[in-house]
Amino acid sequence: SQTIHQWPATLVQPVGSPLSLECTVEGTSNPNLYWYRQAAGRGLQLLFYSVGIGQISSEVPQNLSASRPQDRQFILSSKKLLLSDSGFYLCAWSRQQNTEAFFGQGTRLTVV
């Protein structure tokens, strides 16, 4: 069976510090991978998605970046966090674009 792991579950970081959130998928190959963010009072905003190793598409310009160094690993990074980066970050995977997405447990990021 397929599983998705996302960590850490919670994170408190000072403004200007770097960020690295990691997501890994097990039990499947060549998944579509996604990073979403839910800011306070808002819906799920697509940040990045990847259809293959080294292929990253960004939906919203921001100070975040994503990388896919391995087939089932997706990393969300920032060199310098802003207060506005606070939110709930979800990693997800799907087999194809028209099949259901499976979500990780999420990371609650608070930038102070």
Next chain:
Amino acid sequence: ILNVEQSPQSLHVQEGDSTNFTCSFPSSNFYALHWYRWETAKSPEALFVMTLNGDEKKKGRISATLNTKEGYSYLYIKGSQPEDSATYLCAFTRNQAGTALIFGKGTTLSVSS
């Protein structure tokens, strides 16, 4: 920029009431429409994935319909129960290779016993 709109934003009903939510999406370039259920402290879980105009899907007391020509989908819950309390998200994908799910802001349902 694609807009997926959901209404109402929130809803409070009594146990046993039936309810429905609306999701509207761009009708052009349609590929698939998804419904997800997101309970507090859990991850979103898929309820339905619909691709064809006129699709109707059912899972227990929950059902959904799809109209791709006019760009809307309805989610129905019959005889709401407290355990149905959650945020219901719809998401849309375009008919374009390598695209991702675009979510609406969701409808938060609260069911009182």
